[in-house]
Amino acid sequence: MAEAESPAGRAAGVRRLVPALLSALAAWWFFGFVPAVHGGETVFFVWDWAPQLGVSFAFAIDGLGLVFALLVTGIGALVLLYAAEYFRTHPQRDRLLVLLVLFELSMLGLVLADDALTLFLFWEGTTVTSFLLIGFDHEKAEARAKAVQALIVTGLGGVALLAGLLLAGQQTGTYRLSELGDYALTLRNGGMYQGVFWLVILGCFTKSAQIPFHYWLPNAMAAPTPVSAYLHSATMVKAGVYLLARLSPALSGTDLWMWTLTLTGAATMVLSSIWAMRQSDLKLGLAYTTVMGLGALTMMLGAGGEGAILAFCVFLIVHALYKASLFLVIGILDKKAGTREADGLSGLGRDMPLTWLVALLAGASMAGLPPFFGFIGKEAIYEGALHGDAPAALVAVAALLANAMMIAIAGAVALTPFTGEFKAKKAAPTDAHLFMWAGPAALALLGLGFGLAPGAAELLVAPMAASVAGEAMDVHLHLFGGVNLPLALSVVTFALGYVLWRRLPRTRESLALLEAGGARQGFRLLRGDRALRPDARPLGDFERSYDVFLRVLTGLSRETTALLQSGYLPRYLRVTMATMAGMTAAGLWVGGGWPSIEMGEAPGLMLLVVALIAVASLTLLMTARRLLLITSLGVVGAGVALIFALYGAIDVAITQLMVETLVVVIIAVALLKLPRIALARTAAAQRARLWNGAIGAAVGVAVTGALMAVMDGEIDRSLTDYFEKASATIAFGRNIVNVILVDFRALDTMGEIAVVAIAGLSALALLAARVRPMKDAEK
Amino acid sequence: MNSLILSAATRFLAPLMLAYSLFILLRGHNEPGGGFIGGLVAATAFALYAKAEDTGAVRRAMRIAPELLSMLGLGAAVMAGVWGWWEGDAFLESVWPFLVVEDGKKEGLPVGSALLFDVGVYMVVVGAVTALFLALEDDASRSPDDEDADQSGER
Incomplete structure (x- = not known):
């Protein structure tokens, strides 16, 4: 630690590593549960909260929860280490670290909660802490606006979710998520299913950035890069798909579930891949590929069937590993080379060999190349698509398109900046500090390791799939599954992806022009007409709905306030x-x-x-x-x-x-x-x-x-009778009215005299303020 | 207000009303009355005094700012509650330290936390109402120049 010149400086230097250390310890602790959970066990921690209402402070470590807990604490430790270095000299470093830890705790509570209300509590915790993290650079108006947007979108979803969970609880009589699956039939035939479904879906889709609520996530890139790596790749945005998976035993199996999730997921997946191709900012491009990943996960949950559930589990881990790693790599590029723009970076491989290596490893997993874990994930998706309940052609084509575009983006992140002629904003880029490349390297290597030894991944995936399916599943992961349709699809994907990558700069340009000129301009462009109109709107501008919503909301409140708060007694x-x-x-x-x-x-x-x-x-x-x-x-x-x-x-x-x-x-x-x-x-x-x-x-x-x-x-005269009888004997007073006031119901009286005292004070304050009387008093 | 009759009568009436208000406060547990009514009577007495003399005279006679009195009253009521909590098992449970009950007959002085609570109610009502009244009265009898300025601005 270079900054440690004085003892105080050294203490501060060590202190910045404490969060990472604690998080690593937590990850180690959770790791200890792997054998038990793999054996089919679920470990419960339950405390009473409001037993009269059937609400408890309950946590459960099962397959799904454990994998998420490991991701949250493991990636958390690496990101906290990275952030400690990334923000070493930042004046608000400790605030950031504290916020990150708070977020980590909320996320951990969310994925382990076994009680609907406990879950909601932590769900809101992630909403609030992510609001603070996105708006970390609160002196920038843009960061504030985007933070508020994320808060409003996910917060509204949270309210819907609470309503949905309460409805489900009322219908089934239990708030324990682990028991909800047993009541799937009650729920489905109970008449409340539609209500529960749509409310829960609204909560999950807003949180996990599904179309049409996806826009907040790319906007949330206003956050510092380590925050994006943590929140917007591996953890927070996965909360929505996590909950869908958690409730899948209780809610899935209907046409409504299958079609809603499959179609939304597929649309999100394909559209966000196109948007990702259009971005010249590498971080923003990655953000859109995160939306694509979330779409793929949602689609797999919707498609149903054992293969799709397996694909969900594998791809979730794959995505978390490579996405966090790549975000961190982009952070290194931004810091050391001075920019994140795709056009401004090339030929850095010689000066930043370690960074390039990490980027290559993670990018290969993202592209789904063998022998990386990403390849297994992609094969699993095709397998699940072909054997699910949803129309195989639809799911498989959507997956194929999106995967091919993923290859192009992976190339743009892992190859283009490092090869070719040297170009960077800073003159002498170098590899980053150990703390900064250790995290992405560990995650990228894990992506390779799971690919080479699928048996290790099975330890985690098998119990996870069992939780999602609601019953034990036979899970076998292998790198090469023989010559079959998924393999053929993979080959097509690679070919298409390669072409897309080679043409990426031109594709990006035409997409940008299309965006600048609207659809008709785009066609004219294809015919060679280069004249562009300036009044263009972005491609697929869903954010408009948010703007309209805000405008209507503020307008409505202005109207009602004007109507009710006229200021006229x-x-x-x-x-x-x-x-x-x-x-x-x-x-x-x-x-x-x-x-x-x-x-x-x-x-x-x-x-x-x-x-x-x-x-x-x-x-x-x-x-x-x-x-x-x-x-x-x-x-x-x-x-x-x-x-x-x-x-x-x-x-x-x-x-x-x-x-x-x-x-x-x-x-x-x-x-x-x-x-x-x-x-x-x-x-x-x-x-x-x-x-x-x-x-x-x-x-x-x-x-x-x-x-x-x-x-x-x-x-009902029982109270009156009691007061009449007890007034003289217990409270020693014959005036029942007064005895009620000062004894039996003294708490009410205390509230009333507090109101009297406050009213007196308020009147004094009003008079002291000496507001001039209104001129247009009613004559 | 400048009325000799009112002024002279108030000299007798106001103390009588104050004494009566205390009487009402204390009898409240067994006969009609209590802290709330007593407090209103006392506040009326102060209002009368303010009308006969001026608000400064009332403030001097009270010796303590009325809004402070109301806050102290609230504090007394809370203390009565805490007392019950301390001695018994619930907040605001009434406690009778000087009372012994034998064979259904009570002996001793029926004074306890309920009375403290009622005194608190009395203080809150006197304090809040008097504070409001005095402030209004002060406001109404500001110097005529201000008054004119206000009036002209309005028309």
């Missing part, structure tokens, strides 16, 4: 009161209409009081004089207090009287401040009073109905 009161009347009336209507109860004979005194209140209320509505207004308001209040007193609720009556008194005094003070002409006899004012009267009457009628309905119904 009478309108607030009208809206509140009208809503209350409407809701109460709706409640009455749903509950069976106007209640019919026997009304007792009212005493004459009561009728007098009621008449008094009625007259005062009418006066309230008709008068234009303030003093009269306040007085009639007081009369109404006093009348109500009298009614309380007549019925023996003396505490309530006193309170009502005191409140009325204070309200009249306070309003009188406030009135001094109001403009004198506010209650003019204009037509508008008359209309406003009419509205107020109508709303007031509606509230009155609705509340009367509600009260009558309450009287009509059976009232």
Whole structure:
């Protein structure tokens, strides 16, 4: 460590390696579970969370979870090591490392969670931490915008996912994911299947960047390269396909599942490969190939059948190994040669031999060359495509096209920058520090090792496939499976891929021109017409939907806010009161209409009081004089207090009287401040009073109905009886009302006095702020 | 307000109302009353005093800022809750340290955490309402120049 000049510097230098070390230890710990899990065992860790709701803090290490845990911690360790060096002198290095570790923990929790809500918790954890990581360069507006985009897209998916998981839990009665598979039939025949399916799919497709939600992932390349290598190749974006695989035993086996996943996966796979070819930025190109990989995984899950599940498992590992490795290589190129643009890099092989070697190894696996693990993965995909439930031709052709384009991209990343004439932005590029090439090298070598010794990969793949299939599977991986259709397809792929790679620069140019000119321009271009229109839109601009969505959302909230938060007190009161009347009336209507109860004979005194209140209320509505207004308001209040007193609720009556008194005094003070002409006899004012009267009457009628309905119904008197009995004996008080307030239901009272105190403080703050009265007050 | 009658009457009325409010607070457990009503009565007394004299006189008479009083009241209520937690097993469970019950008959002084809680309610209500009222009153009786400026700006 060159920077370690002082003891403090050395401590800091060592400290940056701690996350990588911890992650490696975790990977080692998980590695210890391989024999047990291979033997068909599942290791559970369960703590109670909310047992009344059947929710637990549960984790399970099974085949699928273990492979993901190994990827997360293993690649995590290597990326953390790489990042420690990549950001050695960055002022916010430690923040990045902490965020990466937090992300790693969330991802680990996600893939090991065995409880739907535990899973959701960690799912959201990855969303939030990835938001922070994408926006790591938060001083750049672009990074912020892309981080927010990723947050909104995956966050919305997360909400849908939660709803879907809850629905599934309600239908089956369990939130344990490991038990969900046993209820597959219940789920399918329960009537909720469609709802569960679409909600879960929405969550998974947004997270795993399937069309039409894919755009956030290439945009997330605003993140620093080590972050992209970790989040956007091996881990976070795989969360969606992980969950699809996890729920596959419970949800798969229907036409809906097969067609949705196969078609979406195939479309994503082919389109993103084309987009990948178009990119001149190598990192962006890789990002699109990640989308392609996710599409392939989704398609395999949709295609169904043992072969497809096997292909899913193998390709998932293949992809994680080569993609993380290549991202890290691009990071080295960016750092040492000064650019990531394909046009700006060539002939670096002599100056950066180690980097080239790593790139070659990883690129070969990506291209699916024998004897690399990628070859086995590609063969498995063809095998699965040919023997799945989905139409073989569709799946196989999509896979063939995408794989051929993968070869071209692999060449562009692993060959083009290193061969030919020297070209780079920095004058003297060199290989990177050991910490930076160790990670990609280890991953690339693993890709070779698994290819040469497929038996080692079987240890991981067999239990993983069993988890996805929901039953044990006979798994045999081999490099050469004899001369068969998949091998023939592979040969075609290589030929097509080679041609595409040779023509890649020209293809890229025409794709770029096509993008710049729209489809019609593209055709004109093919005819040799080089005149381009400037008003072009990008090819397949799905991001538009996001923009439109945001515009509609913000517009809608602006409208509703303007409607409800007019800043004009009478309108607030009208809206509140009208809503209350409407809701109460709706409640009455749903509950069976106007209640019919026997009304007792009212005493004459009561009728007098009621008449008094009625007259005062009418006066309230008709008068234009303030003093009269306040007085009639007081009369109404006093009348109500009298009614309380007549019925023996003396505490309530006193309170009502005191409140009325204070309200009249306070309003009188406030009135001094109001403009004198506010209650003019204009037509508008008359209309406003009419509205107020109508709303007031509606509230009155609705509340009367509600009260009558309450009287009509059976009232459970057990609480009342208890209070009457216990008030004097247990709480030593004869005034039941007060005993309830300060003893039996003291917590409610505490909430209420807190509200009173806060209201008082808020009023003080409002007065202190001294906002000028609005000029356009209602006249 | 400049009324000799109001001013003279308030000198007798306000202390009486305050004393009465305490009476209402204390009798509340057995007879109509309690902290909330008592607090309202006390707040009315202060409002009356403010109308008869001015807000400064009320602030001086209270000796403690009304908003602080309400916060202290909230604190007292919480303390009553914690007391119950400490002595019994639940937050806000009532505790009667001076009361002994034998054969269904109680002996001793019926004073405990419930009373502390009710005193807290009383303080919150007095404090919050008085604070609001005094602030409004201060605002309404600012110097006429400000008033004119406001009014002219409005028309």
